Structure formats: C-alpha cells, structure tokens
Amino acid sequence: MEYQQILNTINSELSGISNSGEVATYIPELATISPKKLGMHLYCINSGHYSFGNNEERFSIQSISKVFSLTMAMSILDDQLFRRVDVEPSGNPFNSLIQLEYENGIPRNPFINAGALVISDILISELKNPKKDFLDFVHNITENNSISVNQKVFISEKECSFRNAALINLMKSFGNIKNDIEEVLDFYIYQCAIEMSCKELATAFMVYANSGKKLSDTTQILSEQKTKRINAIMQTCGFYDEAGEFSFRVGLPGKSGVGGGIAAIHPGQYAVTVWSPPLNPKGNSELGMHALEKLTTLTGYSIF
Ligand code: DON
Numbered sequence: 001m002e003y004q005q006i007l008n009t010i011n012s013e014l015s016g017i018s019n020s021g022e023v024a025t026y027i028p029e030l031a032t033i034s035p036k037k038l039g040m041h042l043y044c045i046n047s048g049h050y051s052f053g054n055n056e057e058r059f060s061i062q063s064i065s066k067v068f069s070l071t072m073a074m075s076i077l078d079d080q081l082f083r084r085v086d087v088e089p090s091g092n093p094f095n096s097l098i099q100l101e102y103e104n105g106i107p108r109n110p111f112i113n114a115g116a117l118v119i120s121d122i123l124i125s126e127l128k129n130p131k132k133d134f135l136d137f138v139h140n141i142t143e144n145n146s147i148s149v150n151q152k153v154f155i156s157e158k159e160c161s162f163r164n165a166a167l168i169n170l171m172k173s174f175g176n177i178k179n180d181i182e183e184v185l186d187f188y189i190y191q192c193a194i195e196m197s198c199k200e201l202a203t204a205f206m207v208y209a210n211s212g213k214k215l216s217d218t219t220q221i222l223s224e225q226k227t228k229r230i231n232a233i234m235q236t237c238g239f240y241d242e243a244g245e246f247s248f249r250v251g252l253p254g255k256s257g258v259g260g261g262i263a264a265i266h267p268g269q270y271a272v273t274v275w276s277p278p279l280n281p282k283g284n285s286e287l288g289m290h291a292l293e294k295l296t297t298l299t300g301y302s303i304f
Contacts, residue, residue: 010052013294014294019286024259024277028159034277037057038275039198040275044270045270056197056199059195059259059261060150060193060195061194065192065257066111068134070233071230076123085118090108094113095112097166097167100114100167105176111234111238112237114167117184121177124184125178138204141207143214143216157192165181198261209266209268210268211268234253238254238255238256239282242284245282246289252302256284262288276288
C-alpha cells in the first residue's frame with residue numbers, strides 16, 4: 001500500500017475543504033492554539049511511519065487519554081469493573097448529566113466524561129501513585145519518557161470544571177464514587193492535560209492495532225481479549241453522539257479529544273492519528289474526520 005502517497009493526497013484535498021469547525025474555548029487555554037495546525041501520522045505494522053504537517057508537534061490529548069485509563073483499569077480488574085460503568089453508546093454529548101439521574105449513577109460507557117471519572121476513581125483506589133503510574137504507563141507504551149502534562153492546560157481546566165464536578169457529585173450521591181471528589185477531579189484533569197504528538201499517539205495506539213502488544217519488543221500490555229473489547233468500545237462509543245456517524249464515514253475504532261486529536265486503528269494493519277483543532281458541533285475534529293474518511297476511502301479498507 002502506498003501510504004505516503006495516500007497521505008499526500010489527503011493533505012492536498014484537506015486544503016480545499018472549508019473548515020466550519022471551532023476551536024474549543026470552554027477550557028480557556030485550548031482557545032490559544034492556532035486553528036491552522038494540521039498533522040497526520042500513520043504507523044503501519046509491516047512498513048513503519050508515514051506522515052504530513054504538524055505530526056511531531058505536541059497537543060492536548062484530552063479525552064483520548066480515556067483509552068489509556070480504561071486500559072490500566074482493565075489490566076487490573078476483571079468484569080467486576082463493568083458493574084460500575086456500562087459499555088453502551090450514550091447518544092448524548094460527552095459531558096451530559098441527564099442519563100446519570102435515571103440510570104442510578106452508572107455511566108453509559110468509559111469514554112464519556114462520567115465514565116472516565118468513575119475509571120479515575122477506580123484507579124485512585126487501585127494504584128499507589130495514580131498520576132505517576134499513569135504517566136509511567138504512557139511512557140511505557142510510547143517508549144518516550146519526555147511526554148508530560150501541560151501545566152497551563154491543567155490549571156485552566158481545573159478553574160472551570162463545573163460540569164465534571166457536577167457529574168462526580170451526582171455519581172457520589174449514588175455511591176458510584178468512592179474517593180474524595182477533589183482528588184478524582186484532579187486526577188481526571190491531569191490525564192486530559194497530557195500532551196503528545198500525532199507520531200507519539202500513533203505509537204501508543206499501535207498496542208490496540210497489534211492485539212495488545214507493543215510492536216517494538218512484543219511486550220503484552222493488555223490481553224488480546226481485553227484489547228478486542230477496548231476496540232469494540234472505541235467503535236461504539238469513541239465519538240459520543242457521533243459514534244454512528246464516525247463508523248458510517250470512516251469505519252475504524254477510534255477516540256477523539258477536544259484538543260482536536262483523533263486516534264484510530266485498523267486491527268492488524270495500522271494506527272493512525274490526526275490533529276486539527278477546530279471541532280464540529282459534536283466536539284470532534286472537523287478536518288480529522290474528513291482525513292480519516294479519505295484514508296479508508298482511498299485505501300479501500302476499513303474494518304467493514
Ligand atoms: O472533561 C472535559 O471536558 C475535557 N477534559 C475532555 C473532553 C473531551 O476531550 C471530549 N472529547 N471530544
């Protein structure tokens with residue numbers, strides 16, 4: 001497959017698309033990023049790296065971190081984990097409160113904010129040093145110890161996390177948050193504030209494309225069965241109330257973040273990431289969705 005040629009075609013086609021998206025402003029620090037940034041990176045199991053644009057520039061991974069926290073929680077706990085968080089698409093925005101009330105504080109899935117907050121609570125209970133252990137995990141799967149948290153983004157989100165605070169409080173009232181509310185919020189926001197480049201994210205997501213194993217040294221990070229399950233949750237819940245649309249247009253499991261990143265995988269083939277900050281009304285990168293739709297169209301392969 002001529003991946004570099006395909007990426008070059010995508011790059012030139014994207015410049016002809018009018019981008020109606022808007023950079024996230026509800027976390028003030030994210031609003032300072034240039035809407036013109038655009039990078040893409042494809043890491044193929046058999047043939048290595050392909051890219052264009054700002055693929056080596058770090059950005060705020062935001063909700064893409066939810067895949068890593070779920071991986072850590074699933075590697076520690078078995079199916080009991082899914083008593084506290086379900087695996088159904090929510091059909092609602094990522095920060096919605098409404099279902100939680102009538103579904104007794106059990107979030108629909110681990111990739112909406114409510115679900116990721118429960119996973120953060122679980123990790124606080126299970127880990128000795130949650131922040132350090134989380135960063136160590138990211139360093140391990142990327143083999144890059146320089147990845148870290150952007151303190152400005154961390155502080156910026158902490159100062160305005162009223163909705164996430166509401167979600168935690170509501171879940172605590174149902175008994176589905178065990179630890180201190182502030183501690184859970186702090187750890188969750190920390191994970192979201194990690195910065196990675198498209199290249200680094202593609203390396204991290206290779207684990208999910210490669211049956212749970214790192215490509216470099218074949219270490220099994222997560223069992224094959226659990227990896228399959230995470231990929232299934234990415235397919236059905238990775239894009240909130242646009243998960244159906246992403247499956248329809250792109251046809252790969254993936255996860256988005258309000259920093260404008262999208263990471264997706266083709267199991268057994270490649271991990272691919274795109275970064276373009278302007279978001280569509282559902283909170284997913286406008287150009288990122290176009291880029292990935294073109295990728296699966298031009299290659300002629302998706303998981304469907
Ligand atoms: O909790 C929040 O609102 C952000 N830290 C993350 C949200 C996010 O990335 C949703 N993604 N599309």
